[in-house]
Amino acid sequence: MKKKLIEVALPLDAINKASAREKSIRHGHPSTLHLWWARRPLAAARAVIFAQMVDDPSSCPDLFPTEKKQEKERQRLFKIIEDLVLWENTTNEEALERAREEIWQSWRRACAENADHPRAKELFDRHKLPAFHDPFAGGGALPLEAQRLGLEAYASDLNPVAVLINKAMIEIPPKFAGKPPVNPGARKNKSLFSQEWKGAQGLAEDVRYYGKWMRDEAEKRIGPLYPQYEITDKLVKERPDLEPYRGKKLTVIAWLWARTVKSPNPAFADVAVPLASTFMHSTKNGKEAYVEPVIENGGYRFTVKVGKPKDVEAAKNGTKLARGANFKCLM
Known part of the structure; x- marks a missing residue:
């Protein structure tokens, strides 16, 4: 051999x-x-x-x-x-x-x-x-x-x-190697059938077409649940880095999902508080981003911050206290 x-x-x-x-x-x-x-x-x-x-x-x-x-x-x-x-x-x-x-x-x-x-x-x-x-x-x-x-x-x-x-x-x-695309858009364009389709180019064209169709359909059906965010003057004061986007509506590209429970604090028993395992959006060096809870008017809101948080551990842990189902109340 x-x-x-x-x-x-x-x-x-x-x-x-x-x-x-x-x-x-x-x-x-x-x-x-x-x-x-x-x-x-x-x-x-x-x-x-x-x-x-x-x-x-x-x-x-x-x-x-x-x-x-x-x-x-x-x-x-x-x-x-x-x-x-x-x-x-x-x-x-x-x-x-x-x-x-x-x-x-x-x-x-x-x-x-x-x-x-x-x-x-x-x-x-x-x-x-x-x-x-x-x-x-x-x-x-x-x-x-x-x-x-x-x-x-x-x-x-x-x-x-x-x-x-x-x-x-x-x-x-x-x-599908060497075959033309079959999507409705391609069928209308007769010239596409006469051109040479190498490898999986035809299949790729179909994937692009139907991928866009699925994205558009998803946006129609659930788009209202993910509204764009308007960059207001008030927001620019908190986030000067957003100045170029003042007055514009931007698509939110990252979300932090969290379960909520009623606050165990009797004074805020009607407030639903998050069980969040982290407040960090991005931990990549030089591109850190996180959300910071702001307690006000008997409730709370979150503001997005860029850069390293002052208390890194607190931001990393969110409202989680230890391993298992142990969380602290925001209020």
Whole structure:
């Protein structure tokens, strides 16, 4: 059995750098479909699958007889990986095709070596790459990248959410590859049917159309429950950072939900007080935001503050006193 590239060496610095950078990408990344625990970086998945499928040059002494030639060839393969892991090359057909060709070459060598195998016709078909199966697919990074590299990918998982993610990423898109969109808007535009739809572009157009339709429908039905907030002169006095928005109505993008109970304080028995586990909206360094309760006129209101709170622990804990159902009353 020939040694694979992954058994000898990998350009780890390039892979690690691309994987770390990928964490900050929030547009066009499968992770935006649904957050998943311990999701594997696509860059690392792509590199590992490539290196598992491609022979190390030391396994081909007939082609690379000296260590010097083997190292030179290894560096060439490293360059393919370095290009392959870049986020910008995720859909770069030129970079992907170079990787696929290397995989095919190694596979054909494996088929030639195993031509005498009793099940060679079934297991070592030089015209068909071996299938890839991830039995614990989770977020689907491995089967997705296997499919991108030209392998027939299969994924399974006990968690139905993981199954849904994988269906959306590796099962459904290939079924509509190269097909035009079918939404009502696209049907009215006859010219769309004559243009070329590469990959899942047609499906993506449908997803955008129906996604917008669902958003618009949701806004019609429950929009009044989430009113826009008007930036008044009084509010600007409390929050000078809102000056550019004075007089405008803004969409609220974050909410703190809390159960309420009647105050245990006899003096305020008719007041419903919140059971809030935190008053923090954002804890990101440099972008802190929190709500601060203001007690007045026998009741209370909340004001939104930006920056670090004076009492960080109090803001983090909200009205919660300790573990379990232990809360303090605001009043």
